[in-house]
Amino acid sequence: MVHPAHPPDLSTTQERCYKVPDGYFGQYVTIGIFAVVGVALVFGTLSLAKLVRPNVPAKDKYTTYESGIDPIGRGWSQTNVRYYLFALLFVVFDVEAVFLFPWAVVFERLGTQAFIEMVIFIAILAFALLYAVKKKVLEWL
């Protein structure tokens, strides 16, 4: 049950690239069509709902919910944004993932040297994570 993932294509490279369902750019065009249809569907639903739903304004409807009592203070009150350290670490590790994916795809062709380099790269970042743990940055109070 072996199926060829990509059937052989004998057209020129440029034609292949711009062919709509399967070509390199053609695939992004398809994604674009998908996105446009999706957004149109969502907006269509919202607009249609706007036509059929009732609109009965009343003053108390427009207050925010605060367990049944009148809201105290503003909704955008000062909040302790604890996760900014997590966000910093996130940037580091997300960039790491960006480097890992291309390496993983061509791993077999690059061989041992690339592997050792990647071990060093990951080790540095793993050490950084360990440092963050020791500094108790990752404790959520």
Next chain:
Amino acid sequence: MSGLIDAIGPAVIIALVKVLVTFVMLLGITLLVVWAERKIIADMQSRVGPNRWGPFGLLQTLADGIKLFFKEDFRPRTADRWTYAIAPIATMVPAFLAFAVVPFGNEVTIAGHPINFIVSDLNIGILYFLAMGSLGVYGIVLAGWASGSKYPLLGAIRSSAQLISYEIALGLSLVPIALVAHSLSTLDIVGAQAGTIRNVTFFDGIPVLEQVANIFRYVPNWYIWSQWPAFAIFLVAGIAETNRPPFDLPEAETELVQGFSTEYGGIRFAMFYLGEYIHVVVISAMAVTLFFGGWSGPGFDFLPWLWPLFWFFFKTALFVYLFVWLRATLPRLRYDRLMWLGWKRLIPAALLWIMVTAVVNTEGVSRNVRLGVFAALFLLVLAVVLRGDPRLKEAVTPQRRRTQGRLSRGAA
């Protein structure tokens, strides 16, 4: 008609039809999944569940949708007008866009055109899937912030911290797949899992086991066998990405009313709801594609194009069932436990597994060594599970059960 096709080009028609079919299918599945969840949860809680609309209550979701459609839509006075309006759209659009790279059937030829059951076979399919998952965070954060209310704001802050933490684990858990498949295209990954396991030489020369090893010829060649640690990380992180229990802290009803969507109602709320369920379907479909051979399965001569579709949806349905089962079974994690699990367990585990996969896939390492490494890891994980990590246990054990245990011990 043929003149029209010639004018636009058959390729564009194919793309359009694919897009529309996928859309209708995705929405249909989502409506079914919402119904199935309510029915299964009801069964697990000894209730009947929806049974009024249609046979077995099948049309319940549709009825709910129509109800929400006709609901008045009012915005809190404190809300930021445009951000408040955009947030539900920003949640739903990335959720279904991620489905574009999921192959849900084998290639068929219609009127001389080879057609794959996939919207778009991007050569960076996995990265695209991860990117769309990340974009979904914006909808939740914007909704919480734009409401100008306290509970949604808290939900949004929790959500952003949770999602960025688990996103790393999710991304890193897919690197080993790229390592073994040499590709990020989902079609290639499904293709690499076709057939059955044939080259197990580990038991060669051992009298009885050699015969027993023949059984591997009937086992499908899925990545789950060699990549199960990656799968475990993917599944946990995937559930966290969808904000489903036990990781539903952004909308924890008992603490935050309805979390980020507290101030939303009517059709806008339906968008959040639908977005969440589409996300569940997409994560399930992706788990099937990357670890369980996608649409591959035994086919028959009768309607050959149908069987791949059947196997794909069957496997996906099993995963959706798992999602529902987890919701019915596990209590919500405490927030610090959630961050602990993500940063101190899943991310280091994912990094370690990338290294292990790289080592065993390096040339010069024999297959027996690989199998040995897998066996050793399996025993290690078994030992950890049997011993039980006390903190993990504490995170998921219901308070009531723990107290009961303590009381009975005290009494004894």
